[in-house]
Amino acid sequence: MRSRQIESGLVCAPMLEGASWEAVIGLEVHAQLLTRSKLFCACDVTFGAPPNTHVCPTCLGLPGALPTLNAEAVRMAVKAALALGGEVQEKSRFARKNYFYPDLPKGYQISQYDEPFCKGGAVTITLPPAHEGGEPCTKVARLTRIHMEEDAGKNLHDFGGGSVVDLNRAGTPLIEIVGEPDLRSAKEATEYLRALRDELVFLGINDGNLEEGSLRCDVNVSIRRAGDSTLGTRVELKNINSFRFVEKAIASEIERQKDVLETGGRVVAETRGWDEKTGTTYSLRSKETAQDYRYFPEPDLPLLVLEDAFVDRVHAEVGESPRDKRARFVQELGLTAQAASVLTQHPRIAAFFEEAATLFGDTIKVANFIQSEVLRDVTTQGLKAKFAISATQLAKILDLVRSGEISGKQAKELYAKVKWTDGDPRATMSELGMSQVIDPKAIEQVCAKVIADHPKQAADLKAGKKQLFGFFVGQIMKATKGSANPELVNAMLERLLGTTK
Ligand code: ADP
Ligand code: ZN
Numbered sequence: 499m500r501s502r503q504i505e506s507g508l509v510c511a512p513m514l515e516g517a518s519w520e521a522v523i524g525l526e527v528h529a530q531l532l533t534r535s536k537l538f539c540a541c542d543v544t545f546g547a548p549p550n551t552h553v554c555p556t557c558l559g560l561p562g563a564l565p566t567l568n569a570e571a572v573r574m575a576v577k578a579a580l581a582l583g584g585e586v587q588e589k590s591r592f593a594r595k596n597y598f599y600p601d602l603p604k605g606y607q608i609s610q611y612d613e614p615f616c617k618g619g620a621v622t623i624t625l626p627p628a629h630e631g632g633e634p635c636t637k638v639a640r641l642t643r644i645h646m647e648e649d650a651g652k653n654l655h656d657f658g659g660g661s662v663v664d665l666n667r668a669g670t671p672l673i674e675i676v677g678e679p680d681l682r683s684a685k686e687a688t689e690y691l692r693a694l695r696d697e698l699v700f701l702g703i704n705d706g707n708l709e710e711g712s713l714r715c716d717v718n719v720s721i722r723r724a725g726d727s728t729l730g731t732r733v734e735l736k737n738i739n740s741f742r743f744v745e746k747a748i749a750s751e752i753e754r755q756k757d758v759l760e761t762g763g764r765v766v767a768e769t770r771g772w773d774e775k776t777g778t779t780y781s782l783r784s785k786e787t788a789q790d791y792r793y794f795p796e797p798d799l800p801l802l803v804l805e806d807a808f809v810d811r812v813h814a815e816v817g818e819s820p821r822d823k824r825a826r827f828v829q830e831l832g833l834t835a836q837a838a839s840v841l842t843q844h845p846r847i848a849a850f851f852e853e854a855a856t857l858f859g860d861t862i863k864v865a866n867f868i869q870s871e872v873l874r875d876v877t878t879q880g881l882k883a884k885f886a887i888s889a890t891q892l893a894k895i896l897d898l899v900r901s902g903e904i905s906g907k908q909a910k911e912l913y914a915k916v917k918w919t920d921g922d923p924r925a926t927m928s929e930l931g932m933s934q935v936i937d938p939k940a941i942e943q944v945c946a947k948v949i950a951d952h953p954k955q956a957a958d959l960k961a962g963k964k965q966l967f968g969f970f971v972g973q974i975m976k977a978t979k980g981s982a983n984p985e986l987v988n989a990m991l992e993r994l995l996g997t998t999k
């Protein structure tokens with residue numbers, strides 16, 4: 499199969515408190531593909547343009563205008579499918595999903611229905627140990643399918659005193675990733691969403707922005723008696739735009755359903771929203787009578803045929819998954835799981851770390867310095883990231899520490915001086931007269947003077963008052979404005995005072 503290997507793993511199903519109920523959760527995730535133009539026309543997809551400035555007869559749904567499929571969108575969709583281990587279908591079909599809404603001028607959305615371009619796949623998640631000292635648990639949550647579809651427009655209210663329908667977004671390419679109801683807790687669901695977002699962002703096909711809606715998720719929640727094999731009635735939670743809210747909304751919805759069932763009621767199939775103020779979900783609309791979209795094959799588009807050669811080419815573009823990258827950072831580069839996770843929070847941060855690590859060699863020193871200094875200045879926007887220094891400058895700073903020319907503390911000061919400039923760290927170090935005193939003669943002179951200036955403390959230290967060692971180190975650092983090499987200072991003091999630290 500042309501896909502990344504789906505690793506099988508332990509399936510852990512945490513039961514609800516009291517173990518009498520089990521939550522069942524399945525996510526439908528819509529991801530905007532980062533193409534330049536729309537799915538069926540050449541209009542620009544730039545976010546934030548004045549309303550209705552990126553529209554044409556096709557995305558306005560004018561009579562007689564015909565759709566033309568965007569090849570770049572197909573390439574990105576296939577890339578996602580392969581990375582998620584799905585089976586890309588040689589033949590798939592677009593279909594019309596008919597409904598009426600002001601933001602849908604054609605009266606239908608072009609989507610895929612019973613012949614999606616991808617079936618199956620999975621998202622692997624790792625959950626923290628269930629109890630202290632336990633093993634983290636890996637779970638493989640299966641995907642039902644992935645299909646391509648166009649986005650609808652947007653109704654803007656309170657716009658210039660009225661409401662407008664903005665069709666800039668109409669026709670934006672999306673993939674919908676439909677998950678099986680394999681998730682069993684709010685935590686599992688958020689981890690799933692996080693893993694999925696990471697995957698898409700590292701593929702470079704989505705910017706992972708829940709707040710701006712370029713990644714959207716509908717959460718289906720039901721509960722059942724632990725041990726039951728049939729599914730309970732599900733409620734769909736819509737329009738939740740942050741990881742924190744997703745987790746809170748699911749947890750609250752599980753509790754609500756438990757209360758309903760325990761007081762003899764029944765869960766109604768409906769769509770609910772999340773109210774952050776009250777911390778509860780509220781009913782948006784009933785789903786008891788399923789809406790009939792009267793799907794039918796899109797007559798204006800031919801069957802989509804994805805040839806093996808094309809799929810193979812796209813497959814070659816699928817790089818290392820963020821999950822594999824994290825594992826490699828730990829196993830091969832010696833990082834802690836925590837550091838690996840911090841350094842893979844964004845693809846550009848991971849790339850920066852890898853570049854600097856290759857240049858400098860000592861991966862742990864690079865990882866530490868990036869975490870303590872560089873990340874404080876990094877700004878990310880979508881798939882872009884801005885760094886205050888280059889990987890080359892970083893490696894040069896660390897080189898100066900390795901050669902003993904500056905101390906670790908001075909490296910941080912040097913970073914602060916070099917950042918946002920294209921300055922050479924060594925030149926900046928010299929300009930600032932920063933270089934560390936590594937000449938043993940010079941250090942011996944300072945040590946001898948400090949000892950001579952503090953005869954009482956020296957005597958006490960020699961008599962066994964070891965805590966005074968730190969006092970002498972402090973005095974020497976003060977006398978040298980922090981530039982003395984600490985190892986040399988320690989060694990010299992030990993020698994001159996005839997004592998150990
Ligand atoms: P729709 O398009 O109406 O939302 P789907 O059949 O496509 O319906 O189901 C969508 C999602 O609902 C899937 O992610 C699936 O995992 C989830 N789901 C289905 N049944 C249940 C259930 N009983 N409890 C929780 N989630 C469910
Ligand atoms: Zn258009």
Ligand code: MG
Nearest residue numbers: 526716718734
């Ligand atoms: Mg749904």
